[in-house]
Structures are given as C-alpha cells and as structure tokens.
Amino acid sequence: MLIPLHNLFIGQKGKIVSLNIEGESTKNRLIAMGITPGKFIELAHVSPFGDPLVFKIGEKKVVLRRSEASRIIVDVPYKVFNLLESEIGKYEIIDIKGGRNFVEEMKSMGLYKGVNINLVNKLGNRIIIDVDGKKYELGRGRASKIFCKKVE
Amino acid sequence: MSKDTLKDNVETVDKEAEISIIGNPNVGKTSLFNLLTGTKQYVANWPGVTVEKKIGSFKYKGKTFKLVDLPGVYTLSAKSEDERVAKDYLISNTSEIVIVVADALNLESSMFLLFQLIEIGVKTILVINSVDEAREKGRIIDPSPISKTLNIPVILTSAKTGEGKEELLEEAYKLSKEKNLTKKKIMYPEEIENFINFFQDKVSKFPKISSKYQNYIDSSWLPIYFLEFGSEDLELPQDFLTELKENFDIEDLKNKYLNWKFNFISYLVSSSIIKEGIDWSLRDILDHVFTHKILGILIYVFALFAVFSLTFSLAQPLSDLLDSAFTFLGNSISEFVTIPWLESLLVDGVIAGVGGVLVFIPQIFILFFFLGFLEESGYLPRAAFLVDRIARNFGLSGRSFMSIILGFGCNVPAIISTKTIASKKERLALILSLPFASCSARLPVYILLISAFFSTHAATIMLLVYLSSIALVLISSKFLQRFITQSEDIPFIIELPRFRLPTLKNLSIYTWNRGKHFLQKAGGIILIATVLIWLLSFFPNFGTDINSSFAASIGRVFEPLTNHLGWDWRINTGLIFGVAAKEIVVSSYATIFNVGEGSLTYALQNALTPASALALIFFVMAYIPCFATLATIKAETNGWRWAIFSFIYTTVVAYLIANLVFFVGGIFL
Numbered sequence: 001m002l003i004p005l006h007n008l009f010i011g012q013k014g015k016i017v018s019l020n021i022e023g024e025s026t027k028n029r030l031i032a033m034g035i036t037p038g039k040f041i042e043l044a045h046v047s048p049f050g051d052p053l054v055f056k057i058g059e060k061k062v063v064l065r066r067s068e069a070s071r072i073i074v075d076v077p078y079k080v081f082n083l084l085e086s087e088i089g090k091y092e093i094i095d096i097k098g099g100r101n102f103v104e105e106m107k108s109m110g111l112y113k114g115v116n117i118n119l120v121n122k123l124g125n126r127i128i129i130d131v132d133g134k135k136y137e138l139g140r141g142r143a144s145k146i147f148c149k150k151v152e
Numbered sequence: 153m154s155k156d157t158l159k160d161n162v163e164t165v166d167k168e169a170e171i172s173i174i175g176n177p178n179v180g181k182t183s184l185f186n187l188l189t190g191t192k193q194y195v196a197n198w199p200g201v202t203v204e205k206k207i208g209s210f211k212y213k214g215k216t217f218k219l220v221d222l223p224g225v226y227t228l229s230a231k232s233e234d235e236r237v238a239k240d241y242l243i244s245n246t247s248e249i250v251i252v253v254a255d256a257l258n259l260e261s262s263m264f265l266l267f268q269l270i271e272i273g274v275k276t277i278l279v280i281n282s283v284d285e286a287r288e289k290g291r292i293i294d295p296s297p298i299s300k301t302l303n304i305p306v307i308l309t310s311a312k313t314g315e316g317k318e319e320l321l322e323e324a325y326k327l328s329k330e331k332n333l334t335k336k337k338i339m340y341p342e343e344i345e346n347f348i349n350f351f352q353d354k355v356s357k358f359p360k361i362s363s364k365y366q367n368y369i370d371s372s373w374l375p376i377y378f379l380e381f382g383s384e385d386l387e388l389p390q391d392f393l394t395e396l397k398e399n400f401d402i403e404d405l406k407n408k409y410l411n412w413k414f415n416f417i418s419y420l421v422s423s424s425i426i427k428e429g430i431d432w433s434l435r436d437i438l439d440h441v442f443t444h445k446i447l448g449i450l451i452y453v454f455a456l457f458a459v460f461s462l463t464f465s466l467a468q469p470l471s472d473l474l475d476s477a478f479t480f481l482g483n484s485i486s487e488f489v490t491i492p493w494l495e496s497l498l499v500d501g502v503i504a505g506v507g508g509v510l511v512f513i514p515q516i517f518i519l520f521f522f523l524g525f526l527e528e529s530g531y532l533p534r535a536a537f538l539v540d541r542i543a544r545n546f547g548l549s550g551r552s553f554m555s556i557i558l559g560f561g562c563n564v565p566a567i568i569s570t571k572t573i574a575s576k577k578e579r580l581a582l583i584l585s586l587p588f589a590s591c592s593a594r595l596p597v598y599i600l601l602i603s604a605f606f607s608t609h610a611a612t613i614m615l616l617v618y619l620s621s622i623a624l625v626l627i628s629s630k631f632l633q634r635f636i637t638q639s640e641d642i643p644f645i646i647e648l649p650r651f652r653l654p655t656l657k658n659l660s661i662y663t664w665n666r667g668k669h670f671l672q673k674a675g676g677i678i679l680i681a682t683v684l685i686w687l688l689s690f691f692p693n694f695g696t697d698i699n700s701s702f703a704a705s706i707g708r709v710f711e712p713l714t715n716h717l718g719w720d721w722r723i724n725t726g727l728i729f730g731v732a733a734k735e736i737v738v739s740s741y742a743t744i745f746n747v748g749e750g751s752l753t754y755a756l757q758n759a760l761t762p763a764s765a766l767a768l769i770f771f772v773m774a775y776i777p778c779f780a781t782l783a784t785i786k787a788e789t790n791g792w793r794w795a796i797f798s799f800i801y802t803t804v805v806a807y808l809i810a811n812l813v814f815f816v817g818g819i820f821l
Binding site: 023028030031036037038046047048049052054056063064065067 | 226227229230231232257258259260261264265382410411414432435436439440443444445448449533536537538539540541542642643644645646647648649
C-alpha cells in the first residue's frame with residue numbers, strides 16, 4: 001500500500017518508492033542524505049507541536065517537515081489508523097500509546113497489541129467496539145490513542 | 153631569466169601544500185581539524201558570501217601544509233551557498249588534496265560525497281573518524297575494500313584519542329609529492345558509458361564548450377557533471393543540448409546513474425563493515441526524553457534559560473570589573489595629562505572606545521563556550537526540532553528562537569549566534585530584525601523616562617515595550633524575507649546527530665577562535681565610531697560647551713522632523729550619542745540639560761509631555777543599533793551593505809512607531 005511518508009505511525013517502517021519533490025536542489029540534498037527509493041525509513045519521533053517529524057534511515061536520524069515528507073511516497077504492508085479515524089469494520093490492535101495506567105486499564109478490558117476487535121458503531125463522540133463478544137464504549141481521547149490496522 | 157619565472161621556480165620548490173577537509177555536518181570534521189592544526193587556525197569568510205572559512209596550518213617532515221575547512225555538506229549538487237562554495241573551491245583546486253571525513257557509525261552517508269570528489273578527479277583521502285566510539289559499540293570496519301576499489305588511501309582515525317593521525321599525515325605527505333594523479337577508471341554501466349563516449353565525442357567538436365570549467369576539470373568528468381548537476385553552469389551551446397536530448401533520455405539516464413551509484417555505494421559499505429554493532433536503544437530513549445511533550449520542552453526552556461542567564465550573569469561582574477578598570481585608567485590619565493584636548497581625546501575618546509570593545513569580551517567568550525557546548529553535544533538540532541512549528545508562523549525555523557531570546561540580553565551575541573542557521577535568507581532577515589530585540593542597555597533609558605512620567609503605570613508600560621519589541625522582531629523577519637531574493641529557500645532538513653560529550657580542548661579552540669574573530673572584525677569599528685562621537689561632542693569649541701558642539705548642531709538639524717513629537721534638539725542630541733551605546737542616552741541627557749542625574753527627572757518633565765516621552769521610549773526601543781551591533785552585522789554579513797541598511801531601516805521603523813505612539817498616546821494621555 002502506498003502512502004505519503006508523514007502518514008507513517010511512530011515505529012512503523014516503509015520502503016521509499018518515490019520522491020516527488022519539485023525543487024531539484026532539495027531533491028539532490030535528500031538523495032545525498034540517503035533518502036532514496038528502495039530504502040527503508042521509519043518514523044521515530046514527532047515534535048510536541050505535531051511537526052516536524054524525525055525519521056530513522058540507515059544509520060541516522062533525519063528531521064523533515066510534514067510538507068516535505070508528504071511528497072515522499074513509501075510502501076507499507078498496511079496502513080495504521082487510530083480508532084478515532086477508523087470506519088466501522090474489523091481491526092487488529094497494533095499499539096496503544098499512553099501512560100502506564102492507561103495501557104494497564106486497556107489491558108484489563110482485553111485491549112492490547114495483537115488483539116482483534118470489531119468497531120461496531122460510531123455515535124458522535126462515542127466509539128463502540130466489540131472485543132471477544134464484550135462491548136465497550138470509548139471516548140474520543142481514548143480512541144485516538146489506540147492504533148490498529150484493518151483486518152480483511 | 154625574468155623576475156616572474158624566477159618567482160615561479162622558487163614557489164614550486166618550497167610551495168606549501170594545500171589540503172582541504174570536507175564532510176557531512178556532524179562527522180567530527182572540526183575535531184579532526186583541531187587535531188591536525190591545534191590552535192594554529194583562524195576564522196574568515198569566503199569571498200562574497202557569509203559562509204565561514206576556517207584556515208589552519210601544520211608542518212610535517214619539514215613541509216608546511218595549509219588546511220582549509222570546507223563547509224559541512226552532504227552533496228556538491230544542491231545549491232545553497234555552502235554547497236556552492238565547496239564545489240567552486242574544489243573544482244578550481246584540482247591539483248590539491250582533499251580529505252573526506254566520514255563517521256564510522258554513519259559510513260554510508262559520506263560515500264555519496266566521496267564519490268563526487270573521486271569523479272571530479274581530485275586527490276582524495278578518506279578518513280573514517282570516531283573509530284574508537286565505533287569499536288566500543290562493537291562495530292568493526294575494514295578499510296581495504298574501499299581503498300582498493302576506489303584506489304584511494306582510507307584511514308581510520310579518532311580525533312579524540314589521536315589515533316591514525318600519523319598515518320594520515322604520512323599519506324597526505326606522499327600525495328603532495330605526487331605530480332599527477334593516477335585516476336582509476338570507474339566502470340559505469342553500459343548505457344552510462346555510451347552516454348559518456350557520445351558526450352566526449354561531441355564535445356571535441358565544440359571547442360568553446362564550458363569555457364568556465366575546461367581549465368580545471370578532467371574532461372571525462374564533464375558528462376557525469378552534466379548528469380548529476382544539470383547543464384546550468386556549463387553554458388553548453390543549444391544545438392549541442394538538442395543533439396544530446398535527441399539521442400538520450402536525460403532524466404531516465406540520471407535516475408539510472410544515481411541508482412547505479414547507490415547500489416555501488418551500498419555494496420562497498422557493506423563489504424567494509426565486518427560487524428554492524430548499531431544500537432539504537434540508548435539514542436532512542438534520550439531522544440524520546442528530549443523531544444517529549446513535557447520533559448522535552450522543560451529541558452528546552454531550562455537550556456535557554458541557562459545559556460541566557462549564564463552568559464549575562466557570569467559576564468556582568470567581569471564586564472563591570474573591566475569597566476571600572478577603564479574608569480580608573482581614565483582618571484589616572486586625567487591627572488597626568490594636563491593638555492585639555494589631549495586629555496579629553498584619551499579619556500573620553502580612546503579609553504572609552506577601547507573599554508567599549510573590551511566590556512563585550514566576557515559576554516562573547518562565555519556565549520561561544522555555551523553555544524559550542526550545545527552545538528557539539530548535538531542538542532542544538534533537537535532544540536530546533538522542538539520549536540520549529542511555532543517559529544514557522546513567522547517564516548523562521550526552530551534555530552532562530554534561541555537567537556531571539558539572546559537578543560534581549562544583548563544584540564551582539566544574538567546576531568553572532570545566528571551562525572547555526574542553515575538558510576541564508578532566514579539568517580539575514582533575522583540578523584536585520586534582531587536589533588529590535590530590546591537589549592538590557594536600553595533598560596536605563598526606559599527606567600528614567602517611565603519614572604519621570606508614568607510611575608503609576610510603570611509595569612504596564614514596560615510590558616508594552618517588551619511585547620512590542622518581540623512583535624517587531626518577528627514581524628520584521630517575516631517582512632524582510634519577502635524582499636531578500638539573493639538566496640533561495642532551503643527546506644528545513646537536518647540530521648539529529650549522535651550525542652557526544654564535547655571535549656574541553658575543542659570547546660576552548662572554538663571559543664577562542666570565534667571570540668578573536670569578533671574582536672578583529674568588530675573591535676576596530678567600535679573604537680573608531682566612539683572616537684567619532686567624541687569628535688562631534690568636542691568640536692568646534694574644544695569641549696567647553698556641549699550645547700554648541702557639532703552633535704548639538706546635528707540635533708538642531710533634525711528638529712523639524714521631531715518638533716511635532718515634542719522633541720527639541722536636546723532630546724535629539726542625546727539620541728545621537730545613544731548610537732554609541734544605548735545606556736549613554738541617560739548620561740548624555742544629564743550633561744545636555746546640565747543637571748545631575750538625580751534632578752534629571754525634573755528637567756525632563758519640563759522638556760517633554762507624557763505623549764512625547766512615550767514616543768521617545770518606543771523610539772529608543774527600535775532605533776539604530778549601537779555601534780557594536782552595527783559592527784557585528786557588518787562582520788556577520790561580510791560587508792557594509794547590510795550594516796548601512798540596518799542603520800536606515802531601524803531609524804525609519806523607529807520614527808514611524810514613535811509617530812504612531814505619539815498619536816495614539818495623545819488620545820489617552
């Protein structure tokens with residue numbers, strides 16, 4: 001699946017497919033820094049203000065702004081959503097981002113890495129999920145911290 | 153034998169060899185430079201640009217080597233000033249030796265640049281630095297595959313321990329003796345070879361091609377140059393280009409060439425690295441902390457605060473000490489010298505001038521020390537990463553924030569600290585806007601005027617002044633960037649280097665060099681300007697009456713422009729003296745109004761209305777930077793042009809603001 005680089009999720013790796021950068025000079029610089037098609041790149045950190053982003057490529061970490069990252073296309077095995085932006089359907093949990101308490105609490109509900117869940121309904125600010133036949137209601141804040149991929 | 157040939161002969165006998173050092177940013181290029189030259193180095197600028205040039209020298213086996221530090225770049229094909237400087241230098245000095253510095257823990261990254269140099273055809277040595285660190289992490293590198301494949305010396309070094317230094321010197325010495333470089337032919341893929349042959353074939357039919365480059369470079373490099381750098385610089389005839397395009401798909405060929413190069417590089421690097429030994433865990437944890445929403449920002453604020461307060465609080469007592477030493481010196485001279493004009497020239501002109509330069513020394517050196525620490529430890533790019541989003545609203549990048557904060561202490565170190573900003577456009581706009589940051593020298597003027605007129609609303613007025621000052625810096629840098637077209641936008645693409653503990657040796661060399669550079673570049677101007685101001689106050693009546701001096705006459709000349717603001721010549725004259733240093737405004741008013749500083753409040757209350765006083769406060773906030781700042785602008789932008797621009801620009805802006813404040817203030821006051 002092809003996605004722009006800035007849509008990677010933290011810790012996710014993608015294989016660079018193309019650099020659709022207009023300026024020749026910028027493109028040359030990216031290439032010289034080793035950001036070239038065929039290489040794997042991973043999103044490592046996000047600035048507290050959401051932008052720029054830090055990527056790991058080869059043996060180094062590179063800072064890119066979203067505007068530049070959005071022009072770099074990477075191939076990923078699957079796209080990662082947080083529950084808030086997901087449509088109704090079946091998902092596998094990839095990661096839960098949050099403090100230890102939050103992660104523990106989610107675990108007690110049966111929500112942890114690798115678990116399959118069913119997003120049953122979205123009612124305004126409430127997201128209803130089904131885990132092993134048990135239904136839970138999640139608010140926006142919690143839903144945005146749960147990352148998952150679609151299960152066909 | 154003519155004189156010229158004789159000279160030439162002498163030069164070839166004991167001509168010093170020139171070596172340049174190039175490498176990616178953060179590979180330890182500076183440490184290696186320091187290792188080779190020690191303190192025998194100085195900082196200058198490349199001609200015509202603001203890019204810094206560091207030159208050093210060393211001796212080996214009786215031969216003197218001149219070492220030139222080229223800017224840190226990833227490629228020669230991008231078009232920022234740094235890259236252009238490096239490229240032009242390398243192309244026009246093909247006979248000399250180039251040391252490419254690579255980082256043992258990030259080897260692949262430097263190979264692209266190395267390859268470009270080998271293709272240009274210069275004598276190249278690859279230095280793989282930080283091998284001690286790599287070894288600690290379990291990485292083992294074998295230099296022979298690169299050395300054999302590319303036919304260049306490859307040396308493992310550690311600038312920290314000095315390992316590999318002897319070997320490097322020996323190789324450089326050997327290369328410098330070699331007359332002609334035996335360039336190893338690189339075997340390109342067939343398609344590329346065809347293109348090279350076709351190109352060279354055609355070139356021979358156009359004798360006038362590349363008049364600019366044919367003197368320096370190997371003609372076999374021209375086709376590669378064309379593929380990699382484009383045809384802009386080559387000035388190729390149109391029919392030649394058309395013919396190339398008819399026979400080849402240039403874009404496709406370029407991609408094929410780059411792909412081939414990357415595969416080649418990957419292969420070369422992987423055969424040189426015997427054991428990987430890369431461990432991200434500690435770096436990731438540290439970066440997680442440094443870029444964390446709360447912790448990261450706390451550390452950032454703390455770092456800023458530390459640099460700011462240490463620079464100014466550690467420096468203040470030293471500056472005061474220097475200041476009183478000069479006062480003492482002045483007083484002693486007054487006792488000895490009985491000729492009034494000479495005494496005044498020495499005390500009020502020369503000593504005040506030299507003192508004016510020297511009081512900056514503690515600040516500048518301390519600032520450079522901390523800045524060097526932040527830079528070498530690898531924190532600076534992380535700090536820039538944190539706040540980049542906020543700074544971008546004003547057309548700035550994350551790097552600018554620290555400079556602006558420093559500006560509120562003193563504009564001089566703030567302007568110097570913009571060195572670390574990669575985009576020249578952003579840097580220039582910021583340099584010209586930083587004088588609006590209300591430095592601490594302006595504070596005494598505010599305090600004087602506020603206590604005379606607005607003692608009940610002192611805090612409000614002070615807050616207004618500082619808020620306006622911040623707004624002015626930001627708006628001005630955004631505004632100026634629209635008009636600076638001299639260099640193109642450089643996107644904010646930086647590397648987060650590994651963390652390193654800076655060595656005291658490197659920090660001292662850094663501090664000493666930069667501090668010295670500042671004194672040389674700015675010291676003379678500050679001194680001359682101070683003497684000039686003294687001349688204006690002393691003549692034509694030999695200091696007997698300041699009210700009929702040239703300075704007072706100039707103040708009178710400006711009266712038509714300031715009368716409607718309620719400022720008479722006395723106010724104007726004080727402002728003229730303030731150009732030397734802002735805090736002088738207060739003492740000048742005491743002299744001009746012929747009162748002690750105690751009764752100055754009363755004198756000012758008689759001379760100004762509240763609205764004109766308010767306008768004056770804002771004028772002082774924005775108007776002409778002091779001599780030291782102007783001299784720094786000149787030094788940092790490498791020419792008078794921007795210093796003069798700054799002089800005029802700040803005056804116009806300050807005048808407009810003063811009028812606005814007078815008008816709005818007039819409604820409320």
